[in-house]
Amino acid sequence: QVQLVQSGAEVKKPGSSVKLPCKTSGGALRGYSITWVRQAPGQGLEWMGRIFPLVGVADYAQKFQGRVTISADRSTSTAYIAYMELSSLRSEDTAVYYCAIEAAAGPFDPWGQGTLVTVSS
Amino acid sequence: EIVLTQSPGTLSLSPGERATLSCRASQSVRSTYLAWYQHKPGQAPRLLIHSTSSRATGIPDRFSGSGSGTDFTLTISRLEPEDFAVYSCQQYDTSPITFGGGTKVEIK
Numbered sequence A: 001q002v003q004l005v006q007s008g009a010e011v012k013k014p015g016s017s018v019k020l021p022c023k024t025s026g027g028a029l030r031g032y033s034i035t036w037v038r039q040a041p042g043q044g045l046e047w048m049g050r051i052f053p054l055v056g057v058a059d060y061a062q063k064f065q066g067r068v069t070i071s072a073d074r075s076t077s078t079a080y081i082a083y084m085e086l087s088s089l090r091s092e093d094t095a096v097y098y099c100a101i102e103a104a105a106g107p108f109d110p111w112g113q114g115t116l117v118t119v120s121s
Numbered sequence B: 001e002i003v004l005t006q007s008p009g010t011l012s013l014s015p016g017e018r019a020t021l022s023c024r025a026s027q028s029v030r031s032t033y034l035a036w037y038q039h040k041p042g043q044a045p046r047l048l049i050h051s052t053s054s055r056a057t058g059i060p061d062r063f064s065g066s067g068s069g070t071d072f073t074l075t076i077s078r079l080e081p082e083d084f085a086v087y088s089c090q091q092y093d094t095s096p097i098t099f100g101g102g103t104k105v106e107i108k
Helices: none
Strands: A003-006 A010-012 A018-025 A032-039 A045-052 A057-060 A068-076 A079-086 A095-103 A108-111 A115-119 B004-007 B010-013 B019-029 B034-039 B046-050 B063-076 B086-091 B103-107
Touching: A003 A095, A003 A108, A010 A018, A018 A032, A018 A095, A018 A115, A032 A068, A032 A079, A032 A108, A045 A068, A045 A079, A045 A095, A057 A068, A079 A095, A108 B046, B004 B086, B010 B019, B019 B034, B019 B086, B019 B103, B034 B063, B046 B063, B063 B086
Parallel strands: A010 A115, B010 B103
Antiparallel strands: A003 A018, A018 A079, A032 A045, A032 A095, A045 A057, A068 A079, A095 A108, A095 A115, B004 B019, B019 B063, B034 B046, B034 B086, B086 B103
16 A cells, blocks of 8 residues: 655745655555645645656646646655645645645545645745 | 535534535536545545545445536435544546535534
């Protein structure tokens, strides 16, 4: 069973960037992608983008195009570290950011525990 | 993009009662591509149902999903104390993947 571990909370200034890691273990992820979702306070879940770690190809929701970069490094044959970098942060980016495993044309399962990012001056 | 509207926003029920949650899509979603998640504060969201009606591994059979086209339903037949949480629907039929705003099931 694949597991995902995310880092602790971060506080960022408006205009800065944040780069969040997501460590996976327990699976080779063949045919799967690592996907990123956020949830702002009082809002629903919002898909941001994904990366196919075996080939290093990423795609993004149009809303975040130009501001988000998702990448992945292979630690071992069954472990990866995915990164989600969001730039030009504004207060509306305050949210919990989750990574998850996405099956090809499938749901998200499992999820990481989330990282709270607070954007405040 | 496909907008998913969940209702009600909050459902106040007692343990043992039946919960019926609705998810309405702005355009048709193929049944294979509709999922439901449960999430609790400070925890990772958990996949409950995929492909409209298939329970994920380890999900008890009191959870069931149904629907087609633009109207989908998650039913919890008898609420257990651990079921009080927020539930979100998701469509992964058409990019971008979208989620509903969530229904909070709270203890009455």
